[in-house]
Amino acid sequence: MNPDTAAEQHVFLGLGSNLGQPETHVLRAFDGLARMPGSRLLRRSSLYRTAPVGFVDQPHFVNAVAEMRTVLSPEALLVAILALERDHGRVRSFANAPRTLDIDILLFGGLVRHTDRLTLPHPRAHLREFVLRPLAEIAPDCDFPGRGPVWELLAACEPQGVTRLGGVADAGTQASARMRSASLTQ
Ligand code: ADP
Numbered sequence: 662m663n664p665d666t667a668a669e670q671h672v673f674l675g676l677g678s679n680l681g682q683p684e685t686h687v688l689r690a691f692d693g694l695a696r697m698p699g700s701r702l703l704r705r706s707s708l709y710r711t712a713p714v715g716f717v718d719q720p721h722f723v724n725a726v727a728e729m730r731t732v733l734s735p736e737a738l739l740v741a742i743l744a745l746e747r748d749h750g751r752v753r754s755f756a757n758a759p760r761t762l763d764i765d766i767l768l769f770g771g772l773v774r775h776t777d778r779l780t781l782p783h784p785r786a787h788l789r790e791f792v793l794r795p796l797a798e799i800a801p802d803c804d805f806p807g808r809g810p811v812w813e814l815l816a817a818c819e820p821q822g823v824t825r826l827g828g829v830a831d832a833g834t835q836a837s838a839r840m841r842s843a844s845l846t847q
């Protein structure tokens with residue numbers, strides 16, 4: 662094993678924006694993640710357009726997922742992504758409010774943890790089509806501890822108004838092949 666990478670953890674981050682120019686915020690956020698100290702950006706999903714949930718009287722969202730490896734602790738990674746959100750002018754007003762940039766830690770290796778600051782895996786990620794669709798595009802087999810692989814969670818998820826905007830075209834085929842075989846066996 663390469664000693665430089667031995668301590669790295671495999672993480673997935675969820676990105677979202679619905680203020681200003683959402684696509685630009687998400688694309689620039691990928692660049693910010695690529696420059697994050699102690700971390701490597703491995704893959705980025707396509708961008709997806711999502712109808713707002715909760716507080717529905719607001720613009721649609723643009724969502725995506727990033728796959729990274731990092732030597733940062735979960736808390737240090739949270740500090741780094743909150744700093745990136747602030748760089749994009751994120752202001753916290755009320756739950757589900759419009760935002761220039763939201764970055765959530767979806768999965769941090771296989772870690773299961775709940776503190777005041779951080780819940781891992783993200784407590785709602787496995788229920789959200791705007792997380793599961795981009796995740797299934799780049800990592801359909803990745804596992805939510807105690808819940809199962811992403812492709813299975815996506816097959817069980819009610820449609821929530823998520824459409825693909827474009828981006829990488831290669832990874833979607835794996836997920837859709839599994840989705841097709843899942844629906845054939847039901
Ligand atoms: P949301 O993403 O649910 O709309 P916020 O982005 O305002 O809400 O996040 C509020 C807080 O949620 C963060 O400051 C952080 O302390 C906490 N949090 C708990 N678990 C996570 C996680 N897995 N990823 C990101 N933030 C988390």
Ligand code: MG
Pocket residue numbers: 763764765
């Ligand atoms: Mg958040």
